[in-house]
Amino acid sequence: MTPSGIAPNGRIQTRFGDFDAVQTHVVTFPEGIPGFAECRRFVLIQADELSPLTCLQSLDAPYPSFLAADPSTLREDYRPELPVPDRAALGDPAGSPLWLVLLTLALHEVTANLRAPIAINPDTMIGRQVLLDDSSYPVSWPVEAR
Template sequence: MLIKTKFLGEVEMDEKNILVFPEGILGFEDSRKFILLPIPGNDIFQVLQDVEHDYVSFIVTDPWKFKEDYDVEVPDEELLKINIVKKEQIGVMGIVTLSDVFEKSTLNLLAPVILNTEHLMGRQYVLNQAGYSTKYPLFEKKEETSHADS
């Protein structure tokens, strides 16, 4: 099946790889069928593309690549909504908000996308844990260290 995408032009996709989001994505509740597409030459980011609306597309990534101590706690009843019954079925992605200056782009750690990798279902879930933001900087500024310890 050939689809139009926001970032990658026309792309051939296999319908058996469609991810179903029964509740859509926050703010895009009418978008329920997505495909994960690789970005050529980039193994860190992917495109989560709505297969029916070419203008609905998200850059996503593995949040642990940017925040190693990221901790996702999703209640079992929320996981059951996308038929997750064992931890081996769980995939987690964060949605990236691109900035005009790429180095100022941010990652949504507060509302990750939870995937059932076995049954190809997904949902976005807002975490109850304190301390996470929708605007976590992808590239933190390096603090200059003082060498005044002499």
Template sequence: MLIKTRCFGEINLDDDKIITFQNGLMGFENYKNYTILYNIEDTKSKISWLQSTEEPELAIPIISPAVVKEDYNPTVEDEVLKPLGELTDENLVVFLVVTVPSDLEKTTVNLKAPIIINADTKKGCQIIAENSDYVVKYNIYEIMQQRKKNKGVE
């Protein structure tokens, strides 16, 4: 399948790379099919893109929670995740949505509404974590700067 993207141009995509979000994403409920793209030229970046296969302009920056909050463990009722199929440690993939404003020091991730994907069924959803200490705008600039410094030292 050939898809158009804003950031990566036209991409030939295998059907098995399409992730279906039955209810869409928050704010983008009409778009159900996505793929995950990586900038292979930027091997240092931890950010990937959740790219809509239906709307070229819709590409959401995402990051693994392990990069910014190692103890991240969202609580949600099992019923919410049932449509994804059986989740295991091997097929569960979690991403956080990244917001990158013009002032990079204000870059945040949304801990409150992670994206959950079953890699086996290629089904995903965006949930609202029940954890009261998880916020919508969790600043990651300092964390990312510290990680860069640590990698330079090692």
């Protein structure tokens, strides 16, 4: 059994709990994500226990677990534009991609990475972490102070 992955009973283990594989979708990141270049396959877990948040759990070593949010629930003025190279890498999605921002649950603060959101082409389930040129979007945007 891997530290995180799909257990024999079909449950997916994450840092945020175990979830039924039935509730999930696999997203392929052909280039991994920065810092985790070998992590090509992630499961997108949208479970009741996490709702409205999403867990992105890698199926490849070192099996990182991320908590993510729909950015429109964080900031109404957040309108990431998919850069041309990223649009091509996602296979030219017809419409808008599915956007998610990665959250960091530190001891005293929760932050969202608005500078490098995750874009997913819902038709092909290909994903990519997009580095936005707009430096007004912070890497660590405070979601709330605790």
